[in-house]
Amino acid sequence: MDARRSSSTRKPAVKCTAALEFGTTNSAAAYALAGSQDITALQFPGATNIKVPTSVVVERQAPHNAVGFGPSATECYEEDQHAIFHRFKMQLYKNSRAKTLKADVGDLELPTDLVIARCLGLLKDMVLQQIKDRNALNVSAYEVQWVLTVPAIWEESSKALMRRAAFKAGLIDTETSDRLLLALEPECAALDCHETLAADLLKRGTRYVVVDCGGGTVDTAAFEAMQPKPNVRLEAALPPRGGNWGSTRIDEKFLEFLRELLDNPPCLRANTFAVFDMLTSVWEDRKVNFDVSRLSDPDARLRINLNPVLQEMDRPPKLVDAVARYNRKHPGANLKCFGAASLKLTAAHMKTFYDEVLNDIKTHVRELLRDMGRTDYVVLVGGFGGSSFVRDAVREAASESGVQVLIPPRPWASIVMGAVRFGLSRAGSCDHPGAAAAIVMVRRSPFTYGIESSMNVASFKAHHPGVSHDGRTEWNPDSKEYDVKKLFLTFVKANDKVPIDHEVKHTVCPARDLQSSVRVNLVLCPRSNVVFSDDKDVEQHGSGSVAVKSGGKWSDKHIDVSMKFGETELMMFVHSRTTGAKERVLLNFDHTA
Incomplete structure (x- = not known):
């Protein structure tokens, strides 16, 4: 194994926290050096704005290297040599498990994670080069705490793809590295607004919603401020929601x-x-x-x-x-x-051209405020939020509930700046002495999550009195009894408050003596009272596999499976009692495509 990828290798100290806002229409990057709270935006060559088009020019010939990004895309493009991928991030919302992307210009189709990796790789190189040029500081990618922004309404499969692309782009040395944080875009905006808006607006007890209007989606999140700056603490009031109402x-x-x-x-x-x-x-x-x-x-x-x-x-x-x-x-x-x-x-x-999407946005804001109850403010951010049409539409919908709309000084920059603040708050006091801990302490689960399981008939009747298991039983020759299959073993319910450090643990074991591994199937459902994993509204949402010791009885091969739902991405850990191994397991979404 490569030494730099060994889990036992000591990680280099963090010299910088850098955020990449990889948007549908435009992208941006910003960073703060270790020990500093000063955030610097990446200045793209040839651009006057900190946000540039999400356009990447790649070579038609393998290995399909990227030769230009953003404003340089049109200058680099040659019809017979290159293809252009543009605004493709929205494909991860429309089809979160799409394996390939077709170029917007040129007849070329490439793996989705490769296209995204080419973009992230160029952004990474530009950030490191600007740090070197402006600060006379050589920083390697593995000395950076990276933050990559994603819409709050994205499925876990899309988040997993972004993590895989970041690994392929060389941002991190292992795919499970904690040197990459995924940050939810409206949360980033909220953290930045606590810094840029007047302190008396977002004080303790303030309840507000963030409406992030971007190129692909309108992403919304609701918060209550539990503690104001300088040490901001937020609690989610509703699960994130939104739709494809972007520009x-x-x-x-x-x-x-x-x-x-x-x-x-x-x-x-x-x-x-x-x-x-x-x-x-x-x-x-x-x-x-x-x-x-x-x-x-x-x-x-x-x-x-x-x-x-x-x-x-x-x-x-x-x-x-x-x-x-x-x-x-x-x-x-x-x-x-x-x-x-x-x-x-x-x-x-x-x-x-705007009427249809503005009506969708107004309907969404009305429903959001209805479900939120007492609301002090609507905070409008995002590049599309700069449109006067959008601002008027949001103000109209909010005024019906008597709610004031706040717009930060630079709404188009709120996400990338807030993402750096998010990274600083999570990087730890050793890496960033004096860093203000601005963080969302409690999130809301958008679904009921669990794993697919089974239990014997007697246990099922005890746990679910009066519930029929017709057609779901199977004889187990090892235990010499009937098992009820396709059970939904719940970890967390829809709309539950989930603290960021909350970990849910269940114990599973192989169904047969000869099994050498156990596949743990993650399932989700919009309902909270779900019993079976094969109900029509239940989705198979990825799986993790863990090895078990060969030989012996199935009943002696217990495995503790734990899940963390309070973070920005769903995390699965396994602990085998027979081998003592405990590690994070990357969820595999291919079998559910």
């Missing part, structure tokens, strides 16, 4: 509009550079920064340069003719041209 939904509406306007040219279909260039170089800024106050001016128009699309068309139409045709079909659109390649949209027409 990419507006991109889809805009592209539908362009396809109709320009008669659906091939360059506006999937896997084209024209779509990528249009969304990143022109549309993104217009979409987020359009001022809703212009709706009151019937003459106000938004100018959009269509050159990225028109120059990719074999026979581009005259824009004036395309506009006239569209206006005849949609009399209220009132589109106009500006020169040969620019379009002028009315503010009212622009708003039609």
